[in-house]
Amino acid sequence: MKAIDIHTHFFPKSWPDLAARYGTPDWPWIKHTEPGQAIIMLGDREFRKITSACWDVQVRLEDMDRDGIDLQIVSATPVLFAYGREAKDALDCARLFNDAALEFCAPSGGRLKSLCQVPLQDIERSCAELTRCMRAGHLGVQIGNHVGEKNLDDPGILEFLRHCAKEGAAVLVHPWDMMAAPRMPKYMMPWTVGMPAETQLAVVSLIVSGAFDRLPENLRICFAHGGGSFAFLLGRLENAWRHHPVARGFSKFEPSHYLNRFFVDSAVFDSATLQFLVEKMGADRVALGSDYPFPLGEQRVGSLIRDSGLAAEVKSKLLLGNATRWLSMEPVVTAAPAKSGRAVAEVSSAGSGCPVGFSSRAIDAAGAPPVDGASSKLTYSSYLKIPELLKLQIPESSPEHHDELLFIVVHQTYELWFKELLHDLDAVVANLSSAAANPESRDGVYEAARLLRRCTEIMRVLVEQFTILETMLPTHFLAFREKLAPASGFQSEQFREIEFLCGLKDEKMLRYHELTPETHAILNRRLHEASLRDVFFAALKALRLLSGPESSELETFESRARAIHALYADEKNHRDWIDVCERLTEFDELVVSWRLRHIQMVERTIGIRMGTGGSTGSSYLKLTLDKKFFPELWEARTYLQG
Numbered sequence: 082m083k084a085i086d087i088h089t090h091f092f093p094k095s096w097p098d099l100a101a102r103y104g105t106p107d108w109p110w111i112k113h114t115e116p117g118q119a120i121i122m123l124g125d126r127e128f129r130k131i132t133s134a135c136w137d138v139q140v141r142l143e144d145m146d147r148d149g150i151d152l153q154i155v156s157a158t159p160v161l162f163a164y165g166r167e168a169k170d171a172l173d174c175a176r177l178f179n180d181a182a183l184e185f186c187a188p189s190g191g192r193l194k195s196l197c198q199v200p201l202q203d204i205e206r207s208c209a210e211l212t213r214c215m216r217a218g219h220l221g222v223q224i225g226n227h228v229g230e231k232n233l234d235d236p237g238i239l240e241f242l243r244h245c246a247k248e249g250a251a252v253l254v255h256p257w258d259m260m261a262a263p264r265m266p267k268y269m270m271p272w273t274v275g276m277p278a279e280t281q282l283a284v285v286s287l288i289v290s291g292a293f294d295r296l297p298e299n300l301r302i303c304f305a306h307g308g309g310s311f312a313f314l315l316g317r318l319e320n321a322w323r324h325h326p327v328a329r330g331f332s333k334f335e336p337s338h339y340l341n342r343f344f345v346d347s348a349v350f351d352s353a354t355l356q357f358l359v360e361k362m363g364a365d366r367v368a369l370g371s372d373y374p375f376p377l378g379e380q381r382v383g384s385l386i387r388d389s390g391l392a393a394e395v396k397s398k399l400l401l402g403n404a405t406r407w408l409s410m411e412p413v414v415t416a417a418p419a420k421s422g423r424a425v426a427e428v429s430s431a432g433s434g435c436p437v438g439f440s441s442r443a444i445d446a447a448g449a450p451p452v453d454g455a456s457s458k459l460t461y462s463s464y465l466k467i468p469e470l471l472k473l474q475i476p477e478s479s480p481e482h483h484d485e486l487l488f489i490v491v492h493q494t495y496e497l498w499f500k501e502l503l504h505d506l507d508a509v510v511a512n513l514s515s516a517a518a519n520p521e522s523r524d525g526v527y528e529a530a531r532l533l534r535r536c537t538e539i540m541r542v543l544v545e546q547f548t549i550l551e552t553m554l555p556t557h558f559l560a561f562r563e564k565l566a567p568a569s570g571f572q573s574e575q576f577r578e579i580e581f582l583c584g585l586k587d588e589k590m591l592r593y594h595e596l597t598p599e600t601h602a603i604l605n606r607r608l609h610e611a612s613l614r615d616v617f618f619a620a621l622k623a624l625r626l627l628s629g630p631e632s633s634e635l636e637t638f639e640s641r642a643r644a645i646h647a648l649y650a651d652e653k654n655h656r657d658w659i660d661v662c663e664r665l666t667e668f669d670e671l672v673v674s675w676r677l678r679h680i681q682m683v684e685r686t687i688g689i690r691m692g693t694g695g696s697t698g699s700s701y702l703k704l705t706l707d708k709k710f711f712p713e714l715w716e717a718r719t720y721l722q723g
């Protein structure tokens with residue numbers, strides 16, 4: 082039997098002290114009590130006992146083998162949602178656990194895939210984090226069924242759901258933060274009573290608010306725990322809809338009309354209830370979900386479906402087919418020789434003990450290596466990740482403006498070249514450092530000059546590339562420009578990294594990266610690291626061409642320029658170093674050319690309008706024309722003699 086379990090949870094074995102990190106109390110932490118056992122704590126309070134299945138991939142895979150589960154979709158646990166916290170802390174927390182989920186799934190041979198979480202109290206941050214996570218390999222997102230007083234029909238949450246549809250993210254709605262808590266202090270009633278009611282509330286709010294009439298039909302949304310009490314109370318809802326105008330809300334159609342707009346999982350724990358759920362929702366709308374590995378989850382995952390009286394074809398939909406549709410995966414069907422010698426189609430056998438394979442459009446698109454035998458041979462497209470690459474151009478204009486694709490492709494191409502530049506410039510720094518450590522050897526110097534030549538050639542292409550963007554009429558750009566604000570070139574992390582790495586460091590520029598702590602941290606590191614300029618002059622010191630330290634910045638500058646002068650004056654002995662100097666100067670020159678061409682293109686496209694990043698536009702950019710990475714190399718020219 083082939084099966085995907087779409088509703089399982091994980092906890093990493095450890096994580097940073099969140100209370101200390103954010104300076105607020107009662108964040109979840111994990112207390113290991115004995116081998117394989119731990120307790121999730123909220124401050125001093127015990128929240129839940131958990132076992133190593135939460136953090137140990139091996140234990141999990143063994144359980145999956147035991148239960149005949151080929152793929153599990155893991156998500157963090159609602160206790161980590163943090164929707165009531167400061168949005169920036171909730172985002173940071175989401176990022177920690179989202180990255181931990183990918184790390185957790187990585188060694189599973191494609192048998193564990195993850196859903197991310199987002200700080201749903203802040204829609205902009207949520208959309209950005211979802212996009213990041215989808216790029217990183219998550220298949221979708223798990224969200225809570227409400228944010229404080231806001232149900233899922235809240236305009237901001239609907240905007241987020243639209244973003245999910247656009248990103249192709251599967252959405253799992255999980256009940257949390259249960260209603261009427263003071264009336265349910267005991268007996269786990271928030272779980273047994275509150276959760277089903279919360280989930281029902283979420284589904285009903287999407288229906289009667291008319292949200293399903295407005296949400297895109299390609300939104301793939303699923304409600305946990307069989308949709309809570311929704312299916313059982315659908316008759317009541319329909320009756321109210323028919324006989325009480327107020328109960329109709331804004332939905333165009335009666336509630337049952339919308340059943341084909343969402344999925345529910347199968348976590349209902351009773352055969353007759355499952356049968357009823359399938360009758361109400363339809364066989365195409367229920368997917369195996371177990372709540373593994375928690376005590377309130379299905380203990381032998383899949384047994385409820387397998388042991389039910391449902392038809393074999395329906396069981397197969399519940400175990401596999403519906404999950405693949407929710408996740409937008411296609412099971413790989415291969416022709417296998419039958420005993421009779423006739424070819425029959427069957428779900429292919431995958432590696433790593435996984436008896437089911439998925440097409441590269443599905444799992445591969447999320448970043449995992451192909452798992453089926455046929456596609457495990459490297460191809461042009463699997464090596465270069467072409468399908469993934471071609472999915473990364475997502476226009477904001479709607480209807481899509483013809484030229485927005487060009488705008489995206491040109492920027493993405495720049496960023497790819499920036500990546501290569503950083504890669505090579507880092508290697509130049511390493512080679513110059515080794516030249517400084519070993520002044521007798523010429524290897525580092527030659528290699529640095531060779532790599533710098535590559536950097537200048539890349540820069541030449543980058544200067545030229547603006548002409549392609551200039552084939553776009555200004556009016557065409559203005560037709561979709563406002564959709565892009567407040568995104569701006571100011572936020573090009575790699576451009577700033579190149580500046581910092583070369584030696585042009587301006588701490589103020591970090592403020593454009595405050596919303597993305599990871600990027601901020603990278604730039605902060607670059608800010609404090611030795612730059613190419615620092616390393617270059619350290620090497621000249623090692624060659625005894627430069628002494629110091631000098632007492633003022635001006636004296637340092639002048640003595641550095643004199644050291645370069647000395648290099649050029651003794652060409653016979655310093656050809657290799659002179660070559661490095663020439664390459665650095667050329668690189669500097671080309672970056673200024675890049676700045677100039679960028680300004681020309683900006684003026685040609687938007688005139689003297691302000692930038693989307695809030696600057697004065699071209700007049701701000703003109704101020705950057707005087708910036709140089711290696712001013713001493715330019716200064717030395719004034720002293721040189723023939």
Ligand code: HEM
Nearest residue numbers: 495569570571573576683686687692693694695696698705
């Ligand atoms: C129609 C095309 C473009 C327009 C109108 C445009 C406009 C601008 C403006 C006005 C700024 C100043 C910051 C602001 O207020 O937003 C800026 C900065 C920047 N842009 Fe562009 N840009 C365009 C294309 C590009 C492309 C293709 C790249 C390639 C990576 C790029 C990279 C940058 C960078 C790195 C900055 C920061 C420069 C600095 O701080 O020195 N831009 N852009």
